Amino acid sequence: xxxxxxxxxxxxxxxxxxxxxxxxxxxxxxxxxxxxxxxxxxxxxxxxxxxxxxxxxxxxxxxxxxxxxxxxxxxxxxxxxxxxxxxxxxxxxxxxxxxxxxxxxxxxxxxxxxxxxxxxxxxxxxxxxxxxxxxxxxxxxxxxxxxxxxxxxxxxxxxxxxxxxxxxxxxxxxxxxxxxxxxxxxxxxxxxxxxxxxxxxxxxxxxxxxxxxxxxxxxxxxxxxxxxxxxxxxxxxxxxxxxxxxxxxxxxxxxxxxxxxxxxxxxxxxxxxxxxxxxxxxxxxxxxxxxxxxxxxxxxxxxxxxxxxxxxxxxxxxxxxxxxxxxxxxxxxxxxxxxxxxxxxxxxxxxxxxxx
Amino acid sequence: xxxxxxxxxxxxxxxxxxxxxxxxxxxxxxxxxxxxxxxxxxxxxxxxxxxxxxxxxxxxxxxxxxxxxxxxxxxxxxxxxxxxxxxxxxxxxxxxxxxxxxxxxxxxxxxxxxxxxxxxxxxxxxxxxxxxxxxxxxxxxxxxxxxxxxxxxxxxxxxxxxxxxxxxxxxxxxxxxxxxxxxxxxxxxxxxxxxxxxxxxxxxxxxxxxxxxxxxxxxxxxxxxxxxxxxxxxxxxxxxxxxxxxxxxxxxxxxxxxxxxxxxxxxxxxxxxxxxxxxxxxxxxxxxxxxxxxxxxxxxxxxxxxxxxxxxxxxxxxxxxxxxxxxxxxxxxxxxxxxxxxxxxxxxxx
Numbered sequence: 001x002x003x004x005x006x007x008x009x010x011x012x013x014x015x016x017x018x019x020x021x022x023x024x025x026x027x028x029x030x031x032x033x034x035x036x037x038x039x040x041x042x043x044x045x046x047x048x049x050x051x052x053x054x055x056x057x058x059x060x061x062x063x064x065x066x067x068x069x070x071x072x073x074x075x076x077x078x079x080x081x082x083x084x085x086x087x088x089x090x091x092x093x094x095x096x097x098x099x100x101x102x103x104x105x106x107x108x109x110x111x112x113x114x115x116x117x118x119x120x121x122x123x124x125x126x127x128x129x130x131x132x133x134x135x136x137x138x139x140x141x142x143x144x145x146x147x148x149x150x151x152x153x154x155x156x157x158x159x160x161x162x163x164x165x166x167x168x169x170x171x172x173x174x175x176x177x178x179x180x181x182x183x184x185x186x187x188x189x190x191x192x193x194x195x196x197x198x199x200x201x202x203x204x205x206x207x208x209x210x211x212x213x214x215x216x217x218x219x220x221x222x223x224x225x226x227x228x229x230x231x232x233x234x235x236x237x238x239x240x241x242x243x244x245x246x247x248x249x250x251x252x253x254x255x256x257x258x259x260x261x262x263x264x265x266x267x268x269x270x271x272x273x274x275x276x277x278x279x280x281x282x283x284x285x286x287x288x289x290x291x292x293x294x295x296x297x298x299x300x301x302x303x304x305x306x307x308x309x310x311x312x313x314x315x316x317x318x319x320x321x322x323x324x325x326x327x328x329x330x331x332x333x334x335x336x337x338x339x340x341x342x343x344x345x346x347x348x349x350x351x352x353x354x355x356x
Numbered sequence: 357x358x359x360x361x362x363x364x365x366x367x368x369x370x371x372x373x374x375x376x377x378x379x380x381x382x383x384x385x386x387x388x389x390x391x392x393x394x395x396x397x398x399x400x401x402x403x404x405x406x407x408x409x410x411x412x413x414x415x416x417x418x419x420x421x422x423x424x425x426x427x428x429x430x431x432x433x434x435x436x437x438x439x440x441x442x443x444x445x446x447x448x449x450x451x452x453x454x455x456x457x458x459x460x461x462x463x464x465x466x467x468x469x470x471x472x473x474x475x476x477x478x479x480x481x482x483x484x485x486x487x488x489x490x491x492x493x494x495x496x497x498x499x500x501x502x503x504x505x506x507x508x509x510x511x512x513x514x515x516x517x518x519x520x521x522x523x524x525x526x527x528x529x530x531x532x533x534x535x536x537x538x539x540x541x542x543x544x545x546x547x548x549x550x551x552x553x554x555x556x557x558x559x560x561x562x563x564x565x566x567x568x569x570x571x572x573x574x575x576x577x578x579x580x581x582x583x584x585x586x587x588x589x590x591x592x593x594x595x596x597x598x599x600x601x602x603x604x605x606x607x608x609x610x611x612x613x614x615x616x617x618x619x620x621x622x623x624x625x626x627x628x629x630x631x632x633x634x635x636x637x638x639x640x641x642x643x644x645x646x647x648x649x650x651x652x653x654x655x656x657x658x659x660x661x662x663x664x665x666x667x668x669x670x671x672x673x674x675x676x677x678x679x680x681x682x683x684x685x686x687x688x689x690x691x692x693x694x695x696x697x698x699x700x701x702x703x704x705x706x
Contacts, residue, residue: 046451066451107497153499295515321548
């Protein structure tokens with residue numbers, strides 16, 4: 001295998017986001033319903049950062065609805081708004097908005113529902129992880145929104161290397177600080193004990209672990225491509241045994257760690273794993289989206305179904321704008337193994353996928 | 357011209373604009389005037405609401421009027437019935453709305469908006485649900501960025517740079533004019549997949565090149581008509597975006613409309629320039645009515661603050677070629693103009 005590596009890398013540069021497994025993986029028959037969610041008049045989904053269900057089947061969508069604003073006139077420039085969290089019922093009927101005008105809602109990246117039906121949103125711009133209880137009340141906060149913004153914006157690379165949102169001033173690039181200060185966090189997950197794991201993220205390159213009360217325990221990772229290093233931590237999932245599955249986007253892989261961050265294995269050649277989801281039960285499955293880049297629907301876009309050891313069961317879908325096509329998938333809900341909800345950035349929609 | 361450059365830079369912009377608008381005077385002569393009347397108080401805007409810069413207007417098959425106007429805090433899409441009564445707002449708070457440029461209604465009555473603030477083209481169902489988006493809004497995660505200057509980066513298949521207009525051929529292929537910072541026409545299949553482009557990010561003067569393609573429509577044969585504004589011309593492209601000809605004698609190519617049906621007419625607007633610079637009212641502002649073959653049938657309209665005169669016509673609806681609805685930038689208004697039938701025949705467009 002190793003001697004083919006240069007060839008694979010060359011292929012990666014030519015084709016974009018190749019998932020090597022795709023040639024071997026069987027196609028899974030599926031249906032896609034892009035009209036599952038019924039939005040009322042004058043409620044419009046923007047780019048869908050996250051979609052998740054609770055135990056009753058209620059659907060939560062955290063979406064970039066746009067129109068954040070920066071105040072003019074003031075000691076500094078203050079920025080607010082830009083994302084909204086909507087709840088629908090199990091039949092796709094609109095229920096309500098949660099967190100309207102919440103201080104940390106700026107650039108939606110993910111929503112997840114924990115086993116107790118608390119709703120957690122991850123905001124990439126306010127650098128916050130916000131927990132709502134099932135009634136929609138604030139329950140816990142991780143991270144802190146910057147008080148003001150820089151104008152003009154500092155380059156993303158500078159922020160990643162030590163921006164005030166988080167940064168690695170005290171350590172290796174992307175390692176972050178030993179606290180709940182994030183730099184473009186992307187996802188959140190929990191183990192059976194309720195410990196909280198934050199994927200951090202697109203600025204930092206680490207996973208941060210907190211206990212169930214939100215107290216920092218540890219973090220691991222730094223920018224790089226070796227074992228235990230990350231380049232764009234995009235998504236995270238935790239098995240029943242407590243193993244931590246981390247979608248390592250620009251390294252085209254999912255890395256698997258034990259509960260304390262010790263590297264165990266990796267599932268490689270996954271293209272651009274931007275969203276992952278793990279089912280529960282006796283025979284858990286892992287879904288991994290090889291999401292197309294937002295500026296191109298002529299490459300990638302398929303979603304893989306695999307066992308937790310990386311054995312591919314099959315794949316479905318491709319990039320595009322029609323039903324049964326996907327536009328830069330950023331979220332997958334897989335509470336039911338063959339009934340998925342897929343959140344798309346490019347098509348401003350949630351697609352209900354039924355695997356036949 | 358060149359020797360005026362230094363004093364121009366040193367003095368006010370308005371002084372420099374005079375020689376520039378001279379190019380905007382249409383060179384065609386002997387075109388008969390078509391008498392028009394403006395319907396008084398055509399659109400009934402609800403009390404307490406205001407149209408902003410009314411840059412985009414279109415009608416559907418029932419005669420409903422859609423106005424996509426530059427309002428605060430973002431551009432708004434309003435639907436009126438055929439009598440101008442307000443019906444509803446579509447897309448309130450929608451992600452793809454920031455700074456409007458065009459609205460067009462396709463043969464299935466879907467409503468398409470082109471927004472040059474979000475770089476997005478959006479297809480709404482007749483009921484106002486989002487069916488498809490083209491392009492992507494620059495993500496807010498980038499923070500507040502300075503207005504970009506300098507050469508444009510290479511144009512991408514699926515990313516626009518201040519797009520201006522949208523149209524369809526009889527097969528449902530989608531065409532986008534793009535725009536202020538790209539200088540191209542892009543063709544997509546009905547599902548939004550890239551097929552071809554003419555032009556590039558670079559402005560150019562040759563056939564098939566553009567300098568601010570500002571308006572665009574597709575005729576019943578599938579030919580693509582482009583208002584090539586800063587080149588002071590129109591271009592006609594075939595369905596594969598190969599240039600057929602240019603039209604250089606109708607003034608500035610600000611916007612264009614092609615009526616539907618078996619006998620199509622083309623309306624070209626030599627809009628008066630923004631700012632109403634001295635002298636501009638004397639040589640601009642008229643709209644030309646032509647045949648597809650270039651025969652110019654007549655012209656109507658002139659600049660002015662009050663109806664039936666125009667303040668920078670930005671878009672025309674010509675579903676009925678005898679009732680033209682125009683959206684104006686600088687008077688925040690939409691007028692419906694009734695054209696009197698006329699029989700005179702005139703010179704041809706070149």
